Amino acid sequence: MPQPKILAIAGGVGGAKLAxxxxxxxxxxxxxxxxxxxxxxxxxxxxxxxxLDSVTYALAGLTNPDTGWGVAGDSFRTLxxxxxxxxxxxxxxxxxxxxxxxxxxALLADGMSLSQVTAEITRHLGIECAVVPMTDASVRTVAxxxxxxxxxxxxxxxxxxxxRILGVRFDGADTAYPSPAFADALHWADAIVYxxxxxxxxIGPILAVTGVRSAIENFAxxxxxxxxxxxxxxxxxxxxxxxxELGEEVSCVGVARRYKGLCDALVxxxxxxxxxxxxEDCGMQSVVTATIMNTEYEKVRLAEEIVNxxxxxxx
Amino acid sequence: MPQPKILAIAGGVGGAKLAxxxxxxxxxxxxxxxxxxxxxxxxxxxxxxxxLDSVTYALAGLTNPDTGWGVAGDSFRTLxxxxxxxxxxxxxxxxxxxxxxxxxxALLADGMSLSQVTAEITRHLGIECAVVPMTDASVRTVAxxxxxxxxxxxxxxxxxxxxRILGVRFDGADTAYPSPAFADALHWADAIVYxxxxxxxxIGPILAVTGVRSAIENFAxxxxxxxxxxxxxxxxxxxxxxxxELGEEVSCVGVARRYKGLCDALVxxxxxxxxxxxxEDCGMQSVVTATIMNTEYEKVRLAEEIVNxxxxxxx
Numbered sequence: 001m002p003q004p005k006i007l008a009i010a011g012g013v014g015g016a017k018l019a020x021x022x023x024x025x026x027x028x029x030x031x032x033x034x035x036x037x038x039x040x041x042x043x044x045x046x047x048x049x050x051x052l053d054s055v056t057y058a059l060a061g062l063t064n065p066d067t068g069w070g071v072a073g074d075s076f077r078t079l080x081x082x083x084x085x086x087x088x089x090x091x092x093x094x095x096x097x098x099x100x101x102x103x104x105x106a107l108l109a110d111g112m113s114l115s116q117v118t119a120e121i122t123r124h125l126g127i128e129c130a131v132v133p134m135t136d137a138s139v140r141t142v143a144x145x146x147x148x149x150x151x152x153x154x155x156x157x158x159x160x161x162x163x164r165i166l167g168v169r170f171d172g173a174d175t176a177y178p179s180p181a182f183a184d185a186l187h188w189a190d191a192i193v194y195x196x197x198x199x200x201x202x203i204g205p206i207l208a209v210t211g212v213r214s215a216i217e218n219f220a221x222x223x224x225x226x227x228x229x230x231x232x233x234x235x236x237x238x239x240x241x242x243x244x245e246l247g248e249e250v251s252c253v254g255v256a257r258r259y260k261g262l263c264d265a266l267v268x269x270x271x272x273x274x275x276x277x278x279x280e281d282c283g284m285q286s287v288v289t290a291t292i293m294n295t296e297y298e299k300v301r302l303a304e305e306i307v308n309x310x311x312x313x314x315x
Numbered sequence: 316m317p318q319p320k321i322l323a324i325a326g327g328v329g330g331a332k333l334a335x336x337x338x339x340x341x342x343x344x345x346x347x348x349x350x351x352x353x354x355x356x357x358x359x360x361x362x363x364x365x366x367l368d369s370v371t372y373a374l375a376g377l378t379n380p381d382t383g384w385g386v387a388g389d390s391f392r393t394l395x396x397x398x399x400x401x402x403x404x405x406x407x408x409x410x411x412x413x414x415x416x417x418x419x420x421a422l423l424a425d426g427m428s429l430s431q432v433t434a435e436i437t438r439h440l441g442i443e444c445a446v447v448p449m450t451d452a453s454v455r456t457v458a459x460x461x462x463x464x465x466x467x468x469x470x471x472x473x474x475x476x477x478x479r480i481l482g483v484r485f486d487g488a489d490t491a492y493p494s495p496a497f498a499d500a501l502h503w504a505d506a507i508v509y510x511x512x513x514x515x516x517x518i519g520p521i522l523a524v525t526g527v528r529s530a531i532e533n534f535a536x537x538x539x540x541x542x543x544x545x546x547x548x549x550x551x552x553x554x555x556x557x558x559x560e561l562g563e564e565v566s567c568v569g570v571a572r573r574y575k576g577l578c579d580a581l582v583x584x585x586x587x588x589x590x591x592x593x594x595e596d597c598g599m600q601s602v603v604t605a606t607i608m609n610t611e612y613e614k615v616r617l618a619e620e621i622v623n624x625x626x627x628x629x630x
Binding site for chain 1: 359360361386390392394395396397399400401402411413414415417418420421424435436440
């Protein structure tokens with residue numbers, strides 16, 4: 001049986017974990033990982049794409065295992081020197097990581113698209129599958145909070161998600177089109193996999209890109225999501241806090257409600273098996289398995305289980 | 316007796332040595348160091364100003380003592396990561412040094428002039444005297460060689476000064492005006508000091524900036540130069556090779572000929588005392604002393620001797 005061709009949709013740390021599992025389970029030409037760029041920000045004049053880089057470093061085997069982002073063994077000498085020069089340095093940029101941002105910024109200034117730049121960077125790091133930004137246009141996630149509108153990194157990193165979320169907005173999304181490889185993959189993919197990323201601020205921006213939501217609503221093959229909420233809390237990041245502040249149920253059922261009409265099966269952790277019925281009420285199957293991915297084995301195992309679900313679906 | 320107010324004109328390594336001596340010998344408000352920016356180049360999208368940085372690092376006590384440029388104890392992790400990403404990395408940029416270029420580029424992009432950026436950087440590094448670019452406009456030194464025209468860093472660093480020099484050109488100089496602090500210093504300074512920098516490609520670009528040559532020709536106070544050629548060769552860099560290829564005498568007399576009409580006294584090393592008459596034939600005094608500056612003591616001693624020459628001149 002030929003392997004399914006998969007379009008994976010990913011944010012940062014959680015997305016990178018499943019993306020690595022899928023990359024180990026599929027032939028490179030059968031996997032395209034589309035990554036959120038709503039979190040992108042300019043720091044020190046450099047174009048930083050945190051989610052693209054988390055996925056890229058994971059697939060290149062470079063990820064700092066202690067954080068899930070950044071480069072293993074990185075140092076912060078340039079950032080310390082920037083601080084000495086009076087720059088704001090609350091966003092951690094390592095010396096090895098900086099090379100990526102410097103290279104990206106230079107190639108963008110040379111006229112390359114973010115897709116082309118990402119292909120260039122991932123190729124040099126030995127990544128064989130396609131890692132692509134959701135769009136080559138600028139979409140910026142804005143956290144609408146009780147202290148006003150905040151750029152996402154300002155909310156997430158500088159303020160540590162402290163302000164209360166009133167809503168989330170994706171500036172520029174209505175005039176942004178999917179990147180060429182994303183648009184292509186929406187046509188050729190046999191299945192869509194939502195990685196266990198924050199549904200609001202990691203998957204949300206991707207769905208907000210013009211035409212994406214309707215393309216996924218009308219997608220022919222199975223659409224499988226992995227819940228980033230396990231046992232009533234996010235594995236990592238502010239998804240739980242944000243859902244709570246928005247009055248949503250902080251559970252895999254809350255995730256299912258977010259994906260209503262966009263998803264055929266939600267993969268949930270064994271600890272959440274009691275929620276299966278609630279998920280099925282949202283018009284999708286629930287698949288119960290082990291979803292925590294700490295080791296590479298766990299990442300590949302979950303990816304292979306998803307590939308098996310897709311195989312069964314199409315047979 | 317009040318100290319003279321000095322306008323020092325400097326290139327990179329040699330200029331930085333005497334600039335440090337002058338900074339240790341004068342009150343900060345009595346010294347302005349004007350620095351060549353004809354060597355500036357964009358690397359990886361970052362605005363690198365090698366001579367400004369050599370002077371800045373010297374005055375901040377940061378200079379790598381092994382090279383005379385760059386930052387002591389610097390590492391090259393970002394550059395190595397850039398190489399891995401496919402960037403050309405023949406121009407050495409350390410991790411600490413990169414912070415300067417990143418900061419400069421970001422502040423320029425924010426709309427600050429190179430003068431303002433340099434003031435901001437030097438202030439944060441604790442430098443009290445004024446370090447200013449020769450111009451806020453873009454002037455680019457072009458080495459005209461037997462293998463064609465080469466951007467200066469291409470000639471100097473990438474090709475190791477290997478091509479034969481046919482001439483030197485300063486693109487943009489005819490529409491570039493002196494930076495505000497340079498123009499001011501040409502009015503208030505009691506004396507001009509040419510640091511022992513390459514007369515063709517370090518001092519030459521500064522003299523080529525619109526109006527500078529005539530302002531110095533008509534300058535009221537003494538104009539003192541220190542010869543960068545000692546015992547028939549350059550202390551550092553390609554000045555000797557370039558002068559030879561241009562058919563000039565590689566000696567302090569050759570330097571005097573270059574400064575004819577722009578200089579009242581040339582400070583030469585004791586080893587060159589035989590050349591005094593040749594220098595005086597160029598219409599300037601010769602002052603014989605120890606000019607090699609390896610230690611900080613030697614830098615300060617030479618600076619104080621120059622200050623004494625100026626004091627005697629004006630009395």
